[in-house]
Amino acid sequence: MLGLSEGLVYVDEHLLVLEKPAGMLAVPGRGADKQDCLSVRAQRMWPDALIVHRLDMATSGLVVMGRGAAMQRALSMAFAERRVDKRYVAVVAGAMPGDEGVVDLPLAVDWPNRPRQKVDTERGKPSATRWRVLAREGSTTRVALDPVTGRSHQLRVHMLAIGHPILGDALYAPEHAAPRLMLHAAALAFAHPATGEALRFESSVPF
Secondary structure, rough: OOOOOOOOOEOOOOOOEEEEEEOEEEEEEOOOHHHHHHHHHHHOOOOOEEEOOOOOOEEEEEEEEEEEEHHHHHHHHHHHOOEEEEEEEEEOOOOOOOOEEEEEEEEEEEEHHHHOOOEEOOOOEEEEEEEEEEEOOEEEEEEEEEEEEOOOHHHHHHHHHHHOOOOOOOOOOOOOOOOOOOEEEEEEEEEEOOOOOOOEOOOOOOO
């Protein structure tokens, strides 16, 4: 069970901030073997906790939950209206040129190959990711990724599209193996939905 010493970053009467480990679902999946997840564990301790956003199963890092429907709606709206600053850290294949940039490529579901997503200039939804080099490490690059939009698999597909797939991505770049997907949700900043106080949370990168 998720305990106060395991995964809890912040709690008050309105919201929770938790750390999801790599390999754990954020919400229940299909099938009896996919019911154990971050949201279910959180609800054992805080029954009013409701999921606001998700991380891919292979991605680790910070997740926000609202306590009660009103707080969930307020936080979900903040995410939808891009009033939440999100920062990820990834290790990608190759030496990225330059020190920073923006990937602006529309994304859509790759229907024959779900759950894969793809760049689709005709039917895709607008999608943008800011990137900044943190360090070049031999044949790889450590980057900070700021998703302007929040499409499914956005960071993974955008990095793949510019020729620098995230290491350990078994779905999009199995040839670049690593012990895990090298993607971590490292920082979140937003206004408290009840008080308006500026909140910022950071999580140490585990790779």
